[in-house]
Amino acid sequence: MSQSNIPLSHLRALYAMMCRIRAFEDAAEIASKGGVAAFGQAAGSTAHVRGPLHLSTGQEAVPAGVCAHLRPADYMTSTHRGHGHTLAKGADLAGMMHELFGKATGFCGGRGGSMHIADFSVGMLGANGVVAAGIPIAVGAAQSIKIRASHGNPDAIAVTFFGDGAINRGPFAESLNWAAAFKLPLLFVCEDNQWSATTKTGAMSAGEGAAARARAHGLVAETVDGNDVGAVSETARALIADIRQGKGPALLHARTYRFKGHVSVDPAAYRDPKELEAALEHDPLVLAARKLIQLGINVADVDSIMQAAREEVAAAVASADGAAWPDDAAAFTEIQSMGAGQWL
Amino acid sequence: MAVMTYAAAAASALNDAMRADPAIVALGEDLGRGGIFGQYAGLLAAFGPERVIDTPISEATIVGAAVGMALTGLKPVVEMRVIDFALCAMDEIVNQAAKNRFMFGGQGRVPAVIRMPIGVWTSSAAQHSQSLESWFAHVPGLVVLAPATPQDNHALLKAAIACGDPVAYFEHKELWPLQGEVDADQRTEIGKAAIRRVGSDITIVSWSKAVHWSLEAAEALAAEGIQAEMIDLRTIWPWDRDAVFASAAKTGHVLIAHEAVQAAGFGAEIAATLAEAGNAKLARLGAKRAPVGYAPNLEAAVRVTPAVIAAKARALLGR
Ligand SMILES: Cc1ncc(C[n+]2csc(CCOP(=O)(O)OP(=O)(O)O)c2C)c(N)n1
Numbered sequence: 001m002s003q004s005n006i007p008l009s010h011l012r013a014l015y016a017m018m019c020r021i022r023a024f025e026d027a028a029e030i031a032s033k034g035g036v037a038a039f040g041q042a043a044g045s046t047a048h049v050r051g052p053l054h055l056s057t058g059q060e061a062v063p064a065g066v067c068a069h070l071r072p073a074d075y076m077t078s079t080h081r082g083h084g085h086t087l088a089k090g091a092d093l094a095g096m097m098h099e100l101f102g103k104a105t106g107f108c109g110g111r112g113g114s115m116h117i118a119d120f121s122v123g124m125l126g127a128n129g130v131v132a133a134g135i136p137i138a139v140g141a142a143q144s145i146k147i148r149a150s151h152g153n154p155d156a157i158a159v160t161f162f163g164d165g166a167i168n169r170g171p172f173a174e175s176l177n178w179a180a181a182f183k184l185p186l187l188f189v190c191e192d193n194q195w196s197a198t199t200k201t202g203a204m205s206a207g208e209g210a211a212a213r214a215r216a217h218g219l220v221a222e223t224v225d226g227n228d229v230g231a232v233s234e235t236a237r238a239l240i241a242d243i244r245q246g247k248g249p250a251l252l253h254a255r256t257y258r259f260k261g262h263v264s265v266d267p268a269a270y271r272d273p274k275e276l277e278a279a280l281e282h283d284p285l286v287l288a289a290r291k292l293i294q295l296g297i298n299v300a301d302v303d304s305i306m307q308a309a310r311e312e313v314a315a316a317v318a319s320a321d322g323a324a325w326p327d328d329a330a331a332f333t334e335i336q337s338m339g340a341g342q343w344l
Numbered sequence: 345m346a347v348m349t350y351a352a353a354a355a356s357a358l359n360d361a362m363r364a365d366p367a368i369v370a371l372g373e374d375l376g377r378g379g380i381f382g383q384y385a386g387l388l389a390a391f392g393p394e395r396v397i398d399t400p401i402s403e404a405t406i407v408g409a410a411v412g413m414a415l416t417g418l419k420p421v422v423e424m425r426v427i428d429f430a431l432c433a434m435d436e437i438v439n440q441a442a443k444n445r446f447m448f449g450g451q452g453r454v455p456a457v458i459r460m461p462i463g464v465w466t467s468s469a470a471q472h473s474q475s476l477e478s479w480f481a482h483v484p485g486l487v488v489l490a491p492a493t494p495q496d497n498h499a500l501l502k503a504a505i506a507c508g509d510p511v512a513y514f515e516h517k518e519l520w521p522l523q524g525e526v527d528a529d530q531r532t533e534i535g536k537a538a539i540r541r542v543g544s545d546i547t548i549v550s551w552s553k554a555v556h557w558s559l560e561a562a563e564a565l566a567a568e569g570i571q572a573e574m575i576d577l578r579t580i581w582p583w584d585r586d587a588v589f590a591s592a593a594k595t596g597h598v599l600i601a602h603e604a605v606q607a608a609g610f611g612a613e614i615a616a617t618l619a620e621a622g623n624a625k626l627a628r629l630g631a632k633r634a635p636v637g638y639a640p641n642l643e644a645a646v647r648v649t650p651a652v653i654a655a656k657a658r659a660l661l662g663r
Contacts, residue, residue, distance in 0.1 A: 075416060108449030120451035125415050130439050136405040137440065140412020140420075147369060147394050148417060158412075174402035178409070181400060334450035336509045338487045338534050339582025 006230045008295050012305070014068060014229045015288045018060040019309035021084040022285055024093060025057045025260075027313045028083070028100055028114070032264045039266045048321065049100045049264075053114050054081040058227075058259030061284035062191045063088035065232025066159065066252065069240045073153040075123045075141035077134030077160045080115050081191075082127030085161050091119035097316040103323040110326040111334070132169035135160050135188070139175045142186035142249075155244040157185040165196025167210045176217040179249040187236070187243055188214065188251040191226065193258035198270050214251035226254030227284040230291070257282070345527050351520040353494035354383045357501040358421060360528060362391050368505060369413065371397040372406060372423025372459075379423060381461075381520040403429055407436035407458060411444065414454040419505060426517060427460040427476050441510040442485030457504045457511045462490070463553050463603055464636055464647060465517040472517075473636035473643075475552070475604035480512035481581045481613065487534060488580040490514040492555035494524035496578055499532035507534055514580075516553045537584035539591070543571035546597040546657055547624075549588055549614060551577040554603045560650035561601075565657055572657060580610055588614065592624040597660050599627045601653045606630030627660040629653060 006014075028049050035047030043050070056063070059081075067088035070076070078085040086096060091107065099106025100114050107119050118126040125141060128134040138160035145156045166172055167190060179186045190210035194201060207213065211221035220242070224235045232254055239250040257279035261268040268276075289302050332343060348356065355378075362368045370384060376398040378385035388396040399406050403424065410420040424430035430437065441454045462475040480488050487509045491497040497515060504511040532538075540555060541562050550558040555576045562572040573591050577583055592598045598618055600611035611628035618624055631646050 075412075077412070106449070108447065108451070111449045112447050116447045118448045118451060120415070120448065125412070125452070126444070126448055128440075130435055133408065133435055133440055136408020136436065137412040137415070139405060140409030140414075141416045142412075143397075143409060144413045144416040144418050147413075151417075171404045171408060174400070174405040175408075178400055178402055178405050335446050336485050336487065338507050338509050342582040 005234060008297070010068070010233070011230060011288065011292060011295070012297070014064045014233060015285070015292060016305050016309070017064040017088055018229060018285050018288060019306045020093060020312065021060040021063065021087050022057065023306070023309040023313040024083055024087060024096070025055045027317050028053060029055055029260070029264045031100070031317065036263065036265055038263060039261070041265045049114065050102065051113055053264040054262065055260040055264055056081050056084040058279065058283065059191055059193055059256045060084055061229035061232050061288070062189065062226045062254045062256055063161070065229045066189055066236040068233050069237050070159060071156070072122050073156040075125055075138065075156070075158040077125050077138040077141070078127045079131070079134060079162055079166070080127060080129055081163065082117055082161070083114070086117050086119060086124050086127065089119070089124040090122040091124055093312060094316040094319055095119065097313070097320040098323055101320040101323070102325065103320055104326040104330070105323045109330055111330065132162060132166040132171045135162055135166070135175045136171050138186060139178055139184065142179065142184035143182060145185055157187060157240060157243050159187045159189060161189045161191055163196065164190060164192040164194065164201040164205070164210065167213060168205060173213070176214055176219060180218045183248040185243050185246070186249040187239060188249065190251065190253045192253060192255050195258050195262070197262045209253065211251060211253040219249050219251050221251040221253060223253040223255065226256035227282045227287060229284055229288050256284070345525055347523055348494055348526050349520060350494045350497050350515070350522045350524070351381050351383045352385065353498040353526050354501055354515065355385045355387065356526070356528065357498040358384070359387060359390060361502055361505050362387065362395065365419065367417060368419045368421065369395045369397060370421045370423065371399050371410060373399055373401055373425060375423060380425065383515070383520065384423070403432035404436055407433040408440060410456045410458070411436060411440045411454055414456045415444070415452045419455045421505060422456055422458045424458060424460040426465070426472055427462045427514065428471050428474050430458070430460040437512070438483050442483050446485060453508055454510045455508045457501070457513050459513045459515060461515045461517045463516045463518055464643065467638065467640070467643065469638040470635035475602070477512070477514050477580055478604060478608060478610040481610050485510060486581065487511045488514070489534065489578065490551040490580055491578060492519070492552055492576050494522060494526050495530060496532055498526045498528065499530050500534070500578065503532060503534050514552060519553055532578065535579045535582045535584055537578055537587040538576045539573065539587065540576050541572065541574035543573035543595065545571045545595055546599060546661055547573045547575060547588070547591040547595045548653065548657065549575045549577055549598060549600045550602060551580060552603065554601050554648060557648065557650045558601050558653055561653035561657060564650065564654045570657070570661065570663070583614070585617065588618070589621065592618055596624050598624045599629060599653070599657050599660055601629045601648060601656070603648050604630050605633045607633045625660060627656055629656045
């Protein structure tokens with residue numbers, strides 16, 4: 001399925017979400033310059049976003065297309081590259097930027113940063129610094145929905161995003177089997193950007209990949225052009241509808257591409273520049289904008305969507321910049337209840 | 345008051361807790377048949393397969409799923425069978441369960457009890473005989489408990505489930521058949537040690553099965569005119585400094601004895617804390633840093649025993 005099949009208003013909304021993610025990532029990238037010692041770069045003290053910053057630039061169509069079909073009662077777990085998923089699940093953009101800046105007003109009060117971005121109030125149960133670790137947590141959330149069915153949202157589901165590299169960790173295999181064995185309401189989304197840090201994932205992965213592994217466990221699995229937001233949306237819609245009806249877990253394999261390095265300061269010198277050039281031809285935002293124009297929206301209108309996103313992000317950056325750091329005391333709160341105060 | 349085994353005490357406590365709170369679920373391998381030690385006996389019949397969940401042999405996902413359940417309103421009790429297999433779920437315990445509350449700024453809680461029986465399991469060799477409780481004491485976010493009696497297994501399991509923190513709960517592989525009186529209404533507070541024997545000459549601090557060896561050692565010492573005070577720590581983190589320091593002040597001699605390997609064992613932490621305060625002569629005793637062998641004599645060579653504990657106590661007292 002492709003963009004041409006979805007209504008204009010829906011495509012417009014998807015495009016707006018993609019613009020917000022792109023604008024967020026672009027601003028975070030700028031704010032992170034000199035923020036981490038990696039890839040031969042030294043860490044300075046001027047960066048606002050410190051530490052490893054994994055950008056999802058180029059992958060925006062996947063969270064936008066999938067999350068368009070989620071509700072607040074649905075749960076999500078994500079990865080180190082999780083800003084797009086979090087925004088698309090409905091988290092407040094400014095709260096996210098404040099967290100990246102490490103401020104008290106961020107979602108985690110400055111304790112988590114980019115790799116632990118989360119907004120539990122919209123069901124976003126956390127990005128994760130450990131590859132594949134979010135997958136079993138989503139399994140538990142999905143099982144919990146079944147166990148607590150009588151308490152409210154019996155047709156809620158859980159969604160777990162993970163990269164193509166994550167399929168080679170054990171928890172992925174365990175979770176496929178478990179989700180199928182218990183027929184859980186869980187959508188696995190493999191966001192396949194073709195790279196695992198500096199390694200081409202294909203060279204390290206046997207067999208036909210995520211979808212084949214899912215089918216081997218009896219799951220329904222679909223592969224989709226992850227840069228075609230209409231196709232992602234339509235495919236996710238169908239899979240999610242079945243999951244809500246109790247048909248069991250499914251996997252969506254979305255093929256996309258990581259425009260940036262593994263982290264923001266990584267120039268990705270290890271990859272052929274032609275590969276990136278080719279990928280930029282399929283920029284999901286450009287494809288969606290072109291389609292909107294074809295469908296009759298004028299160029300200025302399309303531009304204004306991105307303009308609005310950049311303004312929203314600029315305001316978030318300014319407010320994050322002006323926000324207060326956490327109190328020092330926050331280093332010793334929200335750890336545990338039993339034995340709180342006994343730090344030695 | 346009823347006499348029951350350490351295993352039955354756990355099943356009874358979980359039964360009480362599950363009846364009182366529908367959010368409590370149990371998950372792990374073989375739970376449907378009561379667990380391989382009978383510590384879940386009767387629970388499937390009482391609560392059904394949605395709350396007493398038989399799982400695949402997928403330790404990482406057992407604990408990972410428990411984290412997801414805990415974040416979404418359930419209170420999972422997780423069975424790892426033996427501590428040795430919990431090593432397959434270390435990321436989920438240490439990086440996920442223990443850190444969730446802090447890392448996400450208190451948005452979530454992980455009220456999960458992770459049961460990981462410790463100790464030498466006779467004739468079961470190196471991969472079924474470890475006592476790794478000190479690893480977990482090292483991890484911020486975790487509560488660490490190690491009951492030695494049926495009464496404490498009943499009361500501490502309930503306290504663990506109720507406390508709201510992720511708990512590393514260490515039963516003992518060989519205490520399952522131990523009989524004892526259990527008062528189902530008795531509470532044991534997390535962080536409170538029990539003085540199992542009163543004495544004035546030396547304090548022996550221990551936990552889990554080594555409590556029983558220490559009490560035997562204390563009897564042998566008593567026959568020689570040495571009165572040992574025996575403290576069952578019960579909670580390894582947050583451990584009861586007040587009880588240990590008070591006893592140390594009284595006896596002036598403290599021996600910490602545990603089944604775990606001595607090097608970097610939790611006895612070292614207690615000894616170091618006492619040493620910094622400087623008010624007692626100290627010794628610690630644990631197993632030699634060697635894997636546990638299969639043949640009876642190899643296994644015996646690394647075991648901590650009442651005789652070894654008594655000998656160490658005499659040495660500390662210079663007798
Ligand atoms: C268990 C674990 N191993 C290694 C790492 C280091 N690491 C962080 S991201 C990454 C690559 C992950 O690749 P993929 O799953 O495809 O996600 P992507 O980064 O492409 O989004 C690696 C190896 C980690 N965080 N966790």
